[in-house]
Amino acid sequence: MRMFNCLKLGTNLLGAGMLAAIVAAPAHAEDTAKVAAIVKGLDNPFFQTMQKGIEEQAKANGVNVSVQAAANMGDATGQADRLTAMAMQDFDCYLVNPISVSNLVQALVPVAQKKKPIVNIDSTIDPEQAKAAGFAVSTYIGTDNVAAGALAGEEMLKLVPKGSKVALVAGIIG
Template sequence: MARARTAARQLVLVATVGGLGLALTACGGSSTASGSGSDGSSAATTGKVAAVIKGLDNPFFQTMEKGIQDQASADGTDVTIQAAAAITDTSGQADKLTGLAGQDYKCFVVNPISGTNLVQGIAQIAAKDVPIVNIDSPVEADAAKAAGAKIATYIGTDNNAAGQLAGKQMGTLLPDGGAVALVGGISGDVTSGARLDGFTAGKPANVSIVQTVAADWDRQTALTKATDIMRANPDLKGFFAANDDMGLGIARAIAHAGKTGQIKVISVDGNKDAFEAIKSGGIDAVVAQFPYVVGKMGLEACEAAMKGKTLPEKVDAPVQVVTKDTVDAALSAAPKPGEAYDDPFAELLK
């Protein structure tokens, strides 16, 4: 959904090739956006774009939708956005893409819930030789190949690198080391696995992992799992959560146990609630992605593809490590990074 420095430089760590806002639609709904270019003329001369994203029950994807909408308004692009009913609604999301695939769209932005759930629709799109831009969560390469689909570009966070940043930050929070637990998303999920693997690679040797569990990207599930883990490991020093929603559930479990501040929590995403939890002390650090930027670049990529531009195969979105020292600046800049980042698609559209 890229993308150790001193505290002064820690705010933004931008990937070499470059995911807070509120959505305008309800969960599982659709929206359209279009507008005029800054000179008052319409830039939407190359066709309509369709985007299918994950569920708007998660603020991360609300912000991604806002990035797509704002880019459409800025460039006058006619875009239809449809979202899954929930972050776990694989079949419903697939049905939305299949329905759109039969219509006259000239480019598609896809943000699959799993690596394979959108393959049927992708195959329909590929058969018409329409560009497919993959954002945030990758379409499984073998599945895309079997569908005869060439993904024009992939835009998203380097999740392994994000996990490594979290592992290094845990070392900073626990200079004397200690036992930590990892809380992942859906079991077998590629994004979750990459973040957990990255954390394992990035942590110092004196930080040991005593347990790894899956909490389905869900706050309440994470609360329950964290409560069980703390009971089984009374000397636990920290948690790493593969997304902010689970991190907030863990923070609540720690508060219920009367151990806020004693057990460190790091999560990944960069949602406003997580930033506010840093300010209040429930979460110690967030490896923030910029879903707004991922959505914006996804539509830019489609605009460039429809103009016949050759797209880079992969673009890493920016990330930043946010702590109590930098959270105010992060909130002020949101939903964008606090510093400039590379955007090759904007360059292609010049």
């Protein structure tokens, strides 16, 4: 039942419509989950909104949540250090939003050793690196960025005249 709360929180957080596919039975009041969440730097408004969404959905679903964030979008080591500290505490599951595909892998080893669910949100953890470290992510909830980019490109083609010059602004590498 505690896995239900973790997956429900992660699913609700991102507004995904797949909750019914994940949920086998409703959680009971006496089965309140304790969830750890680690997100990217709150110097980015998107991740401020993510933190707010996690906290609001936890409250709405009767889940106790502790949210930690990297100091900034480039603080991969600090984010991993925060997760390492959270991994030593007694949480039922972990929501992780890594800065890079690898920065949280080692910090998740003790989580996996305790057989706690790991819900990877928004930015993926490299599955090969996770496997090499001896664990697998329980589930990933996020956007297919390749498909989203294709949709954005198709829409842009409708909006600009043929032959227009378009600039591509990259996000965080990795």
